[in-house]
Amino acid sequence: MIVIMKFHASSKQIADIISRIESDGYKAHLSEGEERTIIGVVGESPTPLKQENYETMDGVEKVVRVSVPYKLASRQFHPHDTLVPLNGSQMGGNKVLVIAGPCSVEGRNEIIEAACAVKEAGATALRGGAFKPRTSPYSFQGFGEKGLQWLVEAREVTGLPIVTEVMDPALVPMVCQYADVLQIGARNMQNFTLLNAAGESQHPVLLKRGMSSTVEDLLMAAEYILAHGNTRVMLCERGIRTFEKFTRNTFDINAIPVLKHLTHLPVIADPSHGVGLSEYVEPVALAAVAAGADGLIIEVHVNPAEAMSDGRQSLTPERFASMVRQVRLIAEAIGRTA
Amino acid sequence: MIVIMKFHASSKQIADIISRIESDGYKAHLSEGEERTIIGVVGESPTPLKQENYETMDGVEKVVRVSVPYKLASRQFHPHDTLVPLNGSQMGGNKVLVIAGPCSVEGRNEIIEAACAVKEAGATALRGGAFKPRTSPYSFQGFGEKGLQWLVEAREVTGLPIVTEVMDPALVPMVCQYADVLQIGARNMQNFTLLNAAGESQHPVLLKRGMSSTVEDLLMAAEYILAHGNTRVMLCERGIRTFEKFTRNTFDINAIPVLKHLTHLPVIADPSHGVGLSEYVEPVALAAVAAGADGLIIEVHVNPAEAMSDGRQSLTPERFASMVRQVRLIAEAIGRTA
Amino acid sequence: MIVIMKFHASSKQIADIISRIESDGYKAHLSEGEERTIIGVVGESPTPLKQENYETMDGVEKVVRVSVPYKLASRQFHPHDTLVPLNGSQMGGNKVLVIAGPCSVEGRNEIIEAACAVKEAGATALRGGAFKPRTSPYSFQGFGEKGLQWLVEAREVTGLPIVTEVMDPALVPMVCQYADVLQIGARNMQNFTLLNAAGESQHPVLLKRGMSSTVEDLLMAAEYILAHGNTRVMLCERGIRTFEKFTRNTFDINAIPVLKHLTHLPVIADPSHGVGLSEYVEPVALAAVAAGADGLIIEVHVNPAEAMSDGRQSLTPERFASMVRQVRLIAEAIGRTA
């Protein structure tokens, strides 16, 4: 941490900073310019440094953090890619994996039909929501545990592992009994109670970026899960909220290579939410793979015009199959498979 | 709802829309221009209209919603201001009420001292967090139930009712035993499980706007609570996330009069989070009152440089007292009291 | 400037940085931690430091700027408020001044009628556009020089000085012959050719913040004008572009006290563009004054439903007069006049 003092800060103010640094168990290293003093904080101590408190002290212009705050998620101390096993493959490995299925589980037959369709097209895992976070209390909220049971039937038929969202920390153990991967949605990315519960479960987790979360916020949310010793965490870029309203969200393509650089965790792209209009899902999916995404999660519905949720961004099985073929060509162009 | 067909949509496409409207139990009202047909959906039906599904149908350019989706929160069907009792006054009434206290409950003596200070300066209620949502798992997470007990002691000493955050739906009943008002924080504004639990509790709720939530999203979140018959809901503007990083957030002053216009619920301003730097809290607080806020929630700490959280935006008791005096003058200038 | 080296940067990399600092004419001051070296750049030199180039060098983690880049606009070297004379008063003084008038000059009689109405209500100066920046090439683009002549007639009748926009650098001398204050609009805030022309003109300038410009960008744009020795610059907050679309822009109320703190230049608020809906202009105007704005600029039209532009956000003369009375009460509450 570096404390930058104000222009002509008093020697009393400088001494107070030094004294606090020392009482926190660190050493202060002064750099005195003609107009301004800069104080580096060096060494180690069990007392964490509180940047905000230093910023509050008299004579301080600003405080600059030097180390990354996400120790477990960072590549700095863990340079090798973390691989998360999924259906005999590994998310984060050379093969680009595709998770697909409807937004919501809408019935037993519907989810089995959807599972067969996405398997046929080449999907590695099945997505489908039994608990749905909806903006309106009057919208369909999902079939709950019954939906999970139908997902299990679909898994029995197709062999595809299940990725499904959990919203309530109290239901994590129950959802773990059915699901292969717990999904934590964008609206819950900073639901710390839920993150802790997911961490404790030791179940694989697909963690979506919040719609106004920075890349660093996402890594800090992952850190909550990792801090419980649960290392099977997959990060998912799904679009951020900006002033542009033609599309549902703005898919942050930059975040794909940035995350691959900062962290060892696998990075998945969700172009369905990232653009929100089915006609643009394929080009954004191809872009994500070209930029280095390890996997995709795609909303597919047998009849989008009848979908109980997210119909506007769902691909038909035919268009999904066509997209998967194109994904393979892009993956090969960058030396991967799909 | 209005369905706007594409330029030269086919008569088959138009017929399909009409047929769906009718099978949903509504009537279709056609307006045929030379180039384009527009279809109004009129009447009532138990089947809710799914805008997204219509958008997915062939030949549709766009679908425009006409009614507001927040029936209970809207002034349209409930024109009179809802008043929420607080310490003998009423949030939403003529008097501007001030809730104040530290970000976190940091100890028994600390919270009692803070409570006495803010009461002395004119606060109506005491804020203080026992459960803290923190970006980092390594930051102080609050004292939990012990913190709530200390808050109760502070209430016994000062008579100030307690406003405190709850993050875990499972803990709502426990927190209700101690708190006078449940606070739902910005990061949990769309934690629907928590909103439902708060609704069921029938306890007063202070609901903060999410940092990337629109005004409509906030009203829909309130709708979750109201749908349980719990009408004691106070909305709180606390700043949104924008490209401007000099301040912690961008306080959305427009939202104050907009919310007062759209809803009957009381509207509170949180300039502490809205600007994030203590030297600018007072001017933003005065602005919020001038714009019509019913109340303020302000972070106050006896020694900001030692605060366990949010020190950079906390006022000292002296500066808080000075702010309250100024708030009174502004309130009087617009015909209110404080 | 401070150069923060990467974790375990090599001594060669550190030496290269030092060598460059010295060849740029500065001194390097090393602070060597156990894991990381931090290099302060001290002293003065005619060679400006290029932060980006240092960031590009091997082994560099990041580079932190210490000084503000707006030397002329900053309070640091110019602590006293700059006052800009306007119609016998001074923008930046104790009195809150109100500039008002229609978005566009729509005709000779129309602008005279508008000028009389706003003068009657207490305006200090008249606004009105003769050159209009319009999103669409098919929209009304203003009456040009004829509009300026009508403005002069309105000034002759009312005595109100004229504030009017200039978009083309080549027209600055011509506009200066008619106008008392040159307005540079939000879309041209970084039109550096225009800023230079306005600086050279030595005419008073009202500079609006761009819709996606930070506070620092605004101060740097002012610096272009100030660098020509033209110190009569007034800054104007007019709302920024965010994800919230209920209002036309998001008025950044925080920017008012922040700008008053960072710069000695007067700060004006434009709530008409800041919220974009006439029913909310008054509360946002009051908020801006409560937060410390030195002046307001308000769109007023005799018949908003017939306005050639910006009708939706224009006040009628009656509502404007009512707003001015309320502004006076708020100004008095904070110890100013209006």
Place this chain on the structure above:
Amino acid sequence: MIVIMKFHASSKQIADIISRIESDGYKAHLSEGEERTIIGVVGESPTPLKQENYETMDGVEKVVRVSVPYKLASRQFHPHDTLVPLNGSQMGGNKVLVIAGPCSVEGRNEIIEAACAVKEAGATALRGGAFKPRTSPYSFQGFGEKGLQWLVEAREVTGLPIVTEVMDPALVPMVCQYADVLQIGARNMQNFTLLNAAGESQHPVLLKRGMSSTVEDLLMAAEYILAHGNTRVMLCERGIRTFEKFTRNTFDINAIPVLKHLTHLPVIADPSHGVGLSEYVEPVALAAVAAGADGLIIEVHVNPAEAMSDGRQSLTPERFASMVRQVRLIAEAIGRTA
């Protein structure tokens, strides 16, 4: 256009709307629900419909525009791709073209060296700024006309056509004498005087999206140029300003397929500005091509650590050559060449 009346608007209010529609030369088509009346505006008239004025009238809830406002840029009336000739190829054709070179022209030898390097690597055209828009008045502003002369020398040596920025409308004719393509930068996207001058010049134009401009704003800016009969317009996505600050901008990958769908004009991607950090330029470039971009514009510098501007985002010639090879593989994967 559709006018949606308020819940229980009066018949007088409805009659006033109808009367205005008719006096504007259109026909009103009523759709009367039980609670609400909706009025479609049909027919044609020389009087343009002013949406804002209708919104201002009593009893109106909102007004919905139906047609797109960019008639010349829209695919609706011009379904075939516009091709812009460039160095024997065509921007907008099957081959993905790459424009490359330094941010600024830094000297005669430097630009010739850069031109040879990018030609060798496979670039189709040379970029380089002689007039530089800089946030600070104290930064290098470009070599002006001398820079243009050096560009011409570089063209003579390499045969690469020149793409260079023009900022001042008065200099458009002069810049046209040297440049093959006029670049209009992000900060000038709504500099309407400049757009008109570029339109009048009949010179090819590369128009960059403003950092807070919507896709529709960009198309409306293009409309200004097209309205002069100048159809050789290339649009460029270069990143938008969002809350995410790890990268310089957020490259809006969604905009690539959206623009290709809405307009017939070629779409170019600028990943250098879109991400702003050289290590991420290649993955974002590949993503843009995968998403359907017709071309790329890339900053390349022989020695980024010595660049006079934008060094942090410039590729070395070696990395650029490697990127071009990868671009070819991606282009082939989607059935194009590069």
